[in-house]
Amino acid sequence: xxxxxxxxxxxxxxxxxxxxxxxxxxxxxxxxxxxxxxxxxxxxxxxxxxxxxxxxxxxxxxxxxxxxxxxxxxxxxxxxxxxxxxxxxxxxxxxxxxxxxxxxxxxxxxxxxxxxxxxxxxxxxxxxxxxxxxxxxxxxxxxxxxxxxxxxxxxxxxxxxxxxxxxxxxxxxxxxxxxxxxxxxxxxxxxxxxxxxxxxxxxxxxxxxxxxxxxxxxxxxxxxxxxxxxxxxxxxxxxxxxxxxxxxxxxxxxxxxxxxxxxxxxxxxxxxxxxxxxxxxxxxxxxxxxxxxxxxxxxxxxxxxxxxxxxxxxxxxxxxxxxxxxxxxxxxxxxxxxxxxxxxxxxxxxxxxxxxxxxxxxxxxxxxxxxxxxxxxxxxxxxxxxxxxxxx
Ligand SMILES: [Zn+2]
Numbered sequence: 001x002x003x004x005x006x007x008x009x010x011x012x013x014x015x016x017x018x019x020x021x022x023x024x025x026x027x028x029x030x031x032x033x034x035x036x037x038x039x040x041x042x043x044x045x046x047x048x049x050x051x052x053x054x055x056x057x058x059x060x061x062x063x064x065x066x067x068x069x070x071x072x073x074x075x076x077x078x079x080x081x082x083x084x085x086x087x088x089x090x091x092x093x094x095x096x097x098x099x100x101x102x103x104x105x106x107x108x109x110x111x112x113x114x115x116x117x118x119x120x121x122x123x124x125x126x127x128x129x130x131x132x133x134x135x136x137x138x139x140x141x142x143x144x145x146x147x148x149x150x151x152x153x154x155x156x157x158x159x160x161x162x163x164x165x166x167x168x169x170x171x172x173x174x175x176x177x178x179x180x181x182x183x184x185x186x187x188x189x190x191x192x193x194x195x196x197x198x199x200x201x202x203x204x205x206x207x208x209x210x211x212x213x214x215x216x217x218x219x220x221x222x223x224x225x226x227x228x229x230x231x232x233x234x235x236x237x238x239x240x241x242x243x244x245x246x247x248x249x250x251x252x253x254x255x256x257x258x259x260x261x262x263x264x265x266x267x268x269x270x271x272x273x274x275x276x277x278x279x280x281x282x283x284x285x286x287x288x289x290x291x292x293x294x295x296x297x298x299x300x301x302x303x304x305x306x307x308x309x310x311x312x313x314x315x316x317x318x319x320x321x322x323x324x325x326x327x328x329x330x331x332x333x334x335x336x337x338x339x340x341x342x343x344x345x346x347x348x349x350x351x352x353x354x355x356x357x358x359x360x361x362x363x364x365x366x367x368x369x370x371x372x373x374x375x376x377x378x379x380x381x382x383x384x385x386x387x388x389x390x391x392x
Contacts, residue, residue, distance in 0.1 A: 127267025
């Protein structure tokens with residue numbers, strides 16, 4: 001059986017956005033007809049919906065214990081605040097989990113369990129962009145899209161597959177294979193209409209909450225730029241493998257945002273500040289994926305907003321050093337120098353400078369850099385290893 005032809009979505013709203021095209025029309029939550037949206041405090045009383053919720057509740061208990069769930073209190077409190085600002089009446093019904101997976105994704109389960117992956121948090125540039133995604137996920141919840149999808153899948157022959165994979169993957173983080181994850185995602189894929197609807201609700205929620213509507217299209221523009229600028233991502237990312245490029249979709253989002261109008265809040269400084277403790281992890285995980293072309297695009301974007309961020313300059317240097325193409329050594333050293341110039345370079349910057357210099361045969365400069373590293377990080381566990389490297 002082939003899953004490559006099927007749309008990814010539900011579990012993967014990023015993917016849903018890719019496939020989405022068409023017109024959206026403004027539709028305010030408050031003015032909707034009765035019963036259109038799930039009522040605050042809703043609990044299914046009986047039937048298949050109750051069964052589906054029970055399944056998700058069980059999965060949520062597993063997720064809670066997962067080592068891939070990020071416990072950082074500041075980040076968790078922050079995402080919750082954004083959620084409650086978007087939909088105060090549903091604040092008590094939805095739980096947001098930050099899952100440590102360096103890919104762009106968010107998902108919404110029917111029982112109110114929302115996952116936001118760390119790769120998404122790295123890529124958002126301000127609170128308005130984050131609000132766009134949380135609003136979109138809320139849209140799936142409010143319109144009970146998973147229940148619709150569940151009934152649809154159940155009516156088809158692949159129900160066994162749906163059960164067989166046991167929903168064990170969400171929360172397994174990126175240790176789970178991408179192929180398995182794609183399988184899960186495909187079984188849960190929302191329809192194009194559902195994605196369009198969630199997107200529309202997301203835009204309305206964020207704009208109603210006072211955020212800049214233009215942010216809705218931006219998240220998407222950035223992802224597209226990443227895709228187009230990186231052959232590695234194009235070859236390897238299952239996310240983009242089966243979808244046409246969403247130029248039309250992007251156009252629709254831009255038009256919807258313009259139609260909605262207004263400047264609105266960005267919350268860029270707050271976004272950076274509230275996720276500051278988590279950022280080194282996000283950056284390290286992105287580098288760890290070893291998709292250098294893609295990572296460079298991500299870091300360049302972030303540096304455009306924060307040219308004084310030593311951690312980001314270091315990250316850029318690391319990507320270049322690890323890629324090691326012609327000319328990368330010089331570019332890496334230049335990035336490390338920028339990191340040092342900001343005054344906020346992590347100690348590892350000097351270690352990396354030392355490694356580059358040593359490889360180039362400049363033993364004296366390497367030793368000087370290692371000394372600077374050990375001075376900045378006296379308890380470094382790799383002290384002896386670096387000495388050994390120098391004496392080789
Ligand atoms: Zn979606």
